Amino acid sequence: MQRRRTSRNHLLAAAASIFLLVPAAVPAHAVSKEIVQLQTQVQQLLDMVQRLQSTMDSRFSVMQNLAQQTADEASKMTAAVNTLQQKLNAQNDAVNGKVDTVSGQVQSLNDSVDELKARIAKLDKSVQDLQAQLQAMQQAQQAQAQPGATQPAAGTSPAGLGPAAAPGTGSSPDSGSVPMAPAAAQQPPLQETLQSGVRDFNAGKYKVAQSEFKDVVHYYPLDDLAGTAQFYLGEIAYQQKDYSTAINEYNAVLEGFSGNAKAPAAQLHKAYSLLAEDKHQAGIDELRELIRRHPQTPEARAARSKLSTMGVRVTGSQPTR
Secondary structure (H helix, E strand, O other), X not given: OHHHHHHHHHHHHHHHHHHHHHHHHOOHXXXXXXXXXXXXXXXHHHHHHHHHHHHHHHHHHHHHHHHHHHHHHHHHHHHHHHHHHHHHHHHHHHHHHHHHHHHHHHHHHHHHHHHHHHHHXXXXXXXXXXXXXXXXXXXXXXXXXXOOOOOOOOOOOHHHOOOOOOOOOOOOOOOOOOOOHHHHHOOOOHXXXXXXXXXXXXXXXXXXXXXHHXXXXXXXXXXXXXXXXXXXXXXXXXXXXXXXXXXXXXXXXXXXXXXXXXXXXXXXXXXXXXXXXXXXXXXXXXXXXXXXXXXXXXXXXXXHHHHHHOOOEEEOOEEEO
């Protein structure tokens, strides 16, 4: 722009000099037709310079507009590329989160299968023990039913199953009753006992509920409802702020009844108990384990919220600090 203005100024100065000097070099009385023509040509030259200048200004303005449009297009393209990059990053994060979630679910499923296998093995052993006891009882009954069978010696029960019942207990060696039958008759009903314990727990009758839950665990140790009763034993201790006992009760649920529906709640409240005892790292680790093992449960959402309030950032299915 500056160069164009300088060229125009030089041309105008040269034309003006010619226009002014030519008449001065010739006396006024000697003005002729040639001088007039020269002046006319100089004027034409000035007009051409002005037109050239106007044309150059117009073209330069067009070039400026094109340059501005190109810059605007480049800015839009950059913004579009940045937006696309952000979308790709978000999609990658979402995919990574889903992969982490699926991995956690697969791991949780594997753990559940392993625990189920262990429980089945325990169940098989219990069934075998019960079958052995039943066979012994049947043999004792058959021995008593045979005519002329040798009467058991005083102080002993049939088939050598142990000392005979004392007088006044409602059972004798000749009664034909099975020694384990009285104990079996004392077992409380499973469903009714558990439901009664839950009602007493909700009513705040913790001692009565604790006794009922312990009966369920004692008489039905292999039933899944025993895991529910074990969880409520932990809840009673937790409500009474006996966090050490609560942690032990919750551990019994997680170790012996990990497939129970109350297992996620037991792990969550175990973490709360650890935090209440100022065992912050152990509590955080327990919350992380809960999110890993049961990522889609309400307890996992509560664990994420708790970690967030503690300043532990959660990404995907795993929290980080």
